Amino acid sequence: MSTLAYDGTAMLGRQLRRMRNNPGLLIITQTMPVSMLLFFGYVFGSALAVPGAAYRSFLVPGLLVATAAGGVMTGMFQSAQDVHRGVTDRFRTLPMSRAAVPVGQAAADLLVTAAGTVPFLLVGLAVGWRVEGSVLDAAGAVALLLLFRFSCVWIGIHLGLLTRNEEAAGQLGGATFLLPLLSSAYIPTDGLPGGLRTVAEWNPISAVATALRDLFGNAPVPEEAAWPVAHPVAGSLAWCAVLLAVFVPLAVRRYAHGKR
Structure with missing residues (x-):
């Protein structure tokens, strides 16, 4: 077994034990999407008309993707917490792969999300x-949903290593709740004003949400939309590839070199 695989597996186990020892956070992150589904589905469901689909059928894929995007906040808080408490500095002194800690963190988050x-x-x-x-x-x-979650966690890991403070990471992570609001996670984008619609359709969340609705058979793909939404599966894969290509090397380099 390679050094990265062996060390990454050890860090995966450590991250899972860490989550088990913090059941409150785990319960909140797992029950929040269900609460939002019940709230949006029943409170707003009767007031919103979605052409070609019942609102709850439209909403479920969108909420899945919005929850996956929350990986930015989760990854940011956990990595910033390790840096702030000195855990990361102790790991750097060990003879282990420099990619093992972020890889273990991302893999553990993926398992919990699944x-x-x-x-x-x-x-x-x-x-x-x-x-x-x-x-x-x-x-x-x-599978596409989990790939998107994996990509978002790497963004969070890098940002958490940059902030180096769990309180700052928590406050900054709260801003990630705005991302689904500027997308088609909760409402269609075709009724938005021109500039706002463009921003929403180029939001990766919109591409992935549209892809899930298409694959689940819940709603048709919009005919007139930006390329990632008009070709949602290809657009989602392209977004995930870009995010991973950018943030995996950045996160690993940041972890390896610390403040430098």
Whole structure:
């Protein structure tokens, strides 16, 4: 087994134990999407008309992607916490791969997200959402969702290593709640003013949300939209590739060199 694989597996175990020892945060992150689904679905569902789809069928994929985008906040807080408490400096003194710690953190988050997606989907089914596409397409939607979450966590890891303070990271991470609001996660973008619609359609969340709706068979792909939304699967994969290509090297380099 390579050094990165061996050390990364050790850091994966450490991160999972860390999450287990902080059940409050885990419960909040897992129950918040369900609460939002019930709130938006029943409070706003009757007031919003979505052409071609019931609002809850439109909402479930959007909330899945909005939750995945929350990986920015989670990754940022956890990495900043390790730096602030001196854990990262202690890891740097050990004879281990410099990529092992961020890789372990991202992998652990991916496993927890995959497990947390199951109860969310079950609640979605309970409130009327249905998978109207093929099983293969639905599996592709879940895989795409997890890839996007993995990409977002790397953004958070890099930003957390930059802030180096868990309080600052928590405050900055709160701003990530604005990202889904500037996308098609909750409402269609075709009714937005021109400039705001352009921003929303080039938001990666819009591409991934549209791709999930298409793969689940919940809503058609908009015919007139920016390229990532008009070609949502290709656009989502392109966004994930760009985010990983940029932030994985940045996060690993930042971790390896610390303040330098």
